Amino acid sequence: xxxxxxxxxxLKSAGTGLLHLDLAVEGINCAGCMAKIERNLSKxxxxxxxxxxxxxxxxxxxxxxxxxxxxxxxxxxxxxGYKAYPFEPASAETRExxxxxxxxxxxxxxxxxxxxxxxLSVPVWxxxxxxxxxxxxxxxxxxxxLIVLPAAAYSAQPFFSSAYAxxxxxxxxxxxxxxxxxxxxxxxxxxxxAVHAEHAYFDAAIMLIAFLLAGRYLDQNMRRRTRAFAGNxxxxxxxxxxxxxxxDEIRTVPVAAIVPGDIVLLRPGERSAxxxxxxSGRSEIxxxxxxxxxxxxxxxxxxxxxxxxxxxxxxxxxxxxxASEGTLLSEISRLLENAVxxxxxxxxxxxxxxxxxxxxxxxxxxxxxxxxxxxxxxxHDSIVTAIAVLIITCPCAxxxxxxxxxxxxxxxxxxxxxxxxxxxxIERMAEVDRVIFDKTGTLTLPELDVANAASIPADVFNxxxxxxxxxxxxxxxxxxxAAGATAPLPGIEEEAGQGxxxxxxxxxxxxxxxxxxxxxxxxxxxxxNDPEASVVAFRQGExxxxxxxxxxxxxxxxxxxxxxxxxxxxxxxxxGDREPAVRAAALTLGIHQWRAEVTPVDKxxxxxxxxxxxxxxLMVGDGLNDAPALAAAxxxxxxxxxTHMSQAVADAVFxxxxxxxxxxxxxxxxxxxxxxRQNLWLSVIYNLLAVPxxxxxxxxxxxxxxAMSGSSLLVMLNALRARRNGEPV
Amino acid sequence: MEVLVYLVPLAITLGALGLAAFLWSLRNxxxxxxxxxxxRAITDDEPAEKSS
Numbered sequence: 001x002x003x004x005x006x007x008x009x010x011l012k013s014a015g016t017g018l019l020h021l022d023l024a025v026e027g028i029n030c031a032g033c034m035a036k037i038e039r040n041l042s043k044x045x046x047x048x049x050x051x052x053x054x055x056x057x058x059x060x061x062x063x064x065x066x067x068x069x070x071x072x073x074x075x076x077x078x079x080x081g082y083k084a085y086p087f088e089p090a091s092a093e094t095r096e097x098x099x100x101x102x103x104x105x106x107x108x109x110x111x112x113x114x115x116x117x118x119x120l121s122v123p124v125w126x127x128x129x130x131x132x133x134x135x136x137x138x139x140x141x142x143x144x145x146l147i148v149l150p151a152a153a154y155s156a157q158p159f160f161s162s163a164y165a166x167x168x169x170x171x172x173x174x175x176x177x178x179x180x181x182x183x184x185x186x187x188x189x190x191x192x193x194a195v196h197a198e199h200a201y202f203d204a205a206i207m208l209i210a211f212l213l214a215g216r217y218l219d220q221n222m223r224r225r226t227r228a229f230a231g232n233x234x235x236x237x238x239x240x241x242x243x244x245x246x247x248d249e250i251r252t253v254p255v256a257a258i259v260p261g262d263i264v265l266l267r268p269g270e271r272s273a274x275x276x277x278x279x280s281g282r283s284e285i286x287x288x289x290x291x292x293x294x295x296x297x298x299x300x301x302x303x304x305x306x307x308x309x310x311x312x313x314x315x316x317x318x319x320x321x322x323a324s325e326g327t328l329l330s331e332i333s334r335l336l337e338n339a340v341x342x343x344x345x346x347x348x349x350x351x352x353x354x355x356x357x358x359x360x361x362x363x364x365x366x367x368x369x370x371x372x373x374x375x376x377x378x379x380h381d382s383i384v385t386a387i388a389v390l391i392i393t394c395p396c397a398x399x400x401x402x403x404x405x406x407x408x409x410x411x412x413x414x415x416x417x418x419x420x421x422x423x424x425x426i427e428r429m430a431e432v433d434r435v436i437f438d439k440t441g442t443l444t445l446p447e448l449d450v451a452n453a454a455s456i457p458a459d460v461f462n463x464x465x466x467x468x469x470x471x472x473x474x475x476x477x478x479x480x481x482a483a484g485a486t487a488p489l490p491g492i493e494e495e496a497g498q499g500x501x502x503x504x505x506x507x508x509x510x511x512x513x514x515x516x517x518x519x520x521x522x523x524x525x526x527x528x529n530d531p532e533a534s535v536v537a538f539r540q541g542e543x544x545x546x547x548x549x550x551x552x553x554x555x556x557x558x559x560x561x562x563x564x565x566x567x568x569x570x571x572x573x574x575x576g577d578r579e580p581a582v583r584a585a586a587l588t589l590g591i592h593q594w595r596a597e598v599t600p601v602d603k604x605x606x607x608x609x610x611x612x613x614x615x616x617x618l619m620v621g622d623g624l625n626d627a628p629a630l631a632a633a634x635x636x637x638x639x640x641x642x643t644h645m646s647q648a649v650a651d652a653v654f655x656x657x658x659x660x661x662x663x664x665x666x667x668x669x670x671x672x673x674x675x676x677r678q679n680l681w682l683s684v685i686y687n688l689l690a691v692p693x694x695x696x697x698x699x700x701x702x703x704x705x706x707a708m709s710g711s712s713l714l715v716m717l718n719a720l721r722a723r724r725n726g727e728p729v
Numbered sequence: 730m731e732v733l734v735y736l737v738p739l740a741i742t743l744g745a746l747g748l749a750a751f752l753w754s755l756r757n758x759x760x761x762x763x764x765x766x767x768x769r770a771i772t773d774d775e776p777a778e779k780s781s
Contacts, residue, residue: 108755
């Protein structure tokens with residue numbers, strides 16, 4: 001019945017006779033896991049290499065071709081307690097990784113050049129006040145030029161090309177004053193060296209490049225990491241399709257391997273991953289994801305099926321017309337693309353400032369030059385002073401101020417199980433004063449669980465679980481999961497709308513609706529005590545048992561909500577669920593403001609109303625009906641299990657069974673915003689102090705180098721403080 | 730001061746060597762998994778066979 005995933009799509013050749021496979025592994029979170037996985041998989045004969053990447057939570061395997069079935073690795077990992085899925089890096093991720101690598105390379109070149117130039121600069125600085133011969137100084141300056149000019153030409157290219165692009169588009173960005181500053185500093189230094197002058201700014205110029213590149217690299221690396229993580233999420237969701245490889249033979253393949261013209265099988269309970277038309281079969285389908293129509297439609301041969309369609313009653317054979325663009329991965333990719341576009345507000349602020357900044361800086365430099373000329377300085381001295389102003393105002397610290405905090409904060413959030421979708425999420429989350437929770441799937445765990453497991457004999461539970469494996473009904477799936485069943489029973493058939501049945505040891509067994517199993521009485525009793533539960537009955541011969549299946553509240557929900565209260569946030573619950581259920585949950589969790597039976601429109605209305613009163617709302621929800629509310633709120637979060645679309649609109653996604661990430665998100669964001677502000681002020685103060693000194697003509701290369709590295713270090717160290725209260729709970 | 734004739738090229742050579750080492754480590758993937766590398770340093774080389 002269960003067909004395993006076809007791995008051939010993911011296998012790569014790794015040299016002669018070797019195969020390579022990348023797996024995204026769920027549950028790697030410590031060094032112990034890493035050692036355990038590597039040790040156990042290396043023990044498999046013919047495996048030549050098993051290496052875990054703890055940063056990206058992936059496993060790279062290499063083995064001799066033809067000897068080992070890749071499914072063995074997944075099974076072995078499952079035995080160790082890790083879920084693993086084959087995975088193929090999306091092209092976007094590879095691109096980001098390449099960009100980060102290139103920046104690191106340039107950063108390395110600039111940093112090494114800066115270090116070596118310093119070695120030459122320090123003797124010059126000290127020699128200028130003691131007994132260095134002018135010839136020796138010139139010699140050192142020429143050597144500096146020899147190191148710096150090629151290094152700068154290579155490593156400053158990102159700034160040059162970005163400035164050039166901006167100028168061509170008749171605009172100005174931060175890279176324009178940077179490029180002008182670098183080029184002028186280098187040109188002057190070269191000229192000064194040629195005329196045997198005392199000062200050259202080679203060291204300051206290359207150091208500037210190195211610090212700016214550090215800021216860019218941090219920014220890029222954060223993006224790369226988010227991408228890698230999104231790739232894992234998509235792999236873990238294991239979007240597969242069942243494809244016919246001949247008329248009656250099927251195989252489970254990744255959606256990525258499906259091409260138009262393929263025939264796929266959609267079984268009851270499955271969501272289609274492709275667009276196509278029905279070839280044969282008949283089923284009720286739920287198109288609510290696509291059309292919003294909640295009433296099921298009937299699909300017959302010729303009907304169109306879209307990605308996202310839920311097949312309810314019968315199996316369908318579908319001819320694929322378009323391989324899906326709506327897969328989770330493409331959705332997340334699109335999202336991140338947006339996130340990159342909608343840069344953080346503070347970054348935008350910096351960009352807006354740069355539009356002011358460039359003319360301001362250039363005007364100041366020009367005025368300085370004119371001023372000195374009027375006072376009677378020589379043209380040469382005036383120009384040198386003006387260039388010192390340009391160098392000292394280059395926004396080193398400003399360029400690092402925001403990316404450094406964002407990197408540290410998102411790293412801390414990542415550690416707490418929060419993945420940011422959008423660039424400015426940190427700032428917006430820091431501003432919220434009110435949190436609205438959805439109930440189902442957010443405060444409660446998204447997966448159903450058997451509530452009365454204790455009252456059912458273990459052997460019955462096991463048997464029921466194995467029967468349940470053959471059904472795709474969500475309630476049956478919950479029974480199978482709760483029983484920990486892994487081996488489906490042979491010969492189990494499904495009766496549409498009733499349940500699954502079969503024969504074991506000559507006795508008929510049934511798992512399904514209580515009336516069908518003759519267990520109405522017991523079921524009604526359970527429903528009376530617990531009206532929210534779903535019931536499923538199990539009948540073996542004459543013995544009958546009823547399982548109460550319901551959603552559990554997240555284990556730490558009450559603690560988190562009281563912590564949110566303590567942080568000064570008002571917590572509210574809006575749920576589409578019935579009133580008794582919502583009241584019970586609110587009581588358990590200590591939420592005083594709640595409303596039940598709220599429609600999506602009402603949720604938006606409530607958020608708008610709060611916004612009109614000046615409140616900033618953080619909406620935490622999942623489920624399709626929350627998507628508009630998530631989009632309408634000031635900031636939003638979704639559990640990672642949420643329907644694709646609500647994840648797509650949420651600013652952040654959180655992982656795991658706990659609600660604690662919500663608290664961490666707000667706490668870390670608040671701290672990060674404070675640090676960003678501090679950093680911006682630090683940069684402003686630096687400029688206020690340094691610019692007058694430069695205008696006065698007192699900036700020597702030594703002062704320029706110290707001021708620049710000093711302010712950059714200060715900003716970096718300050719950013720590191722974002723880490724302090726964001727450690728995993 | 731003639732010593733500079735040796736010392737300066739020597740210093741620059743050492744700097745270039747450092748850069749070359751950095752480029753090698755970058756190409757070699759030494760920066761791909763910084764979190765994992767931190768822990769690898771303290772794990773045992775040879776696995777204990779009994780329990781894991």
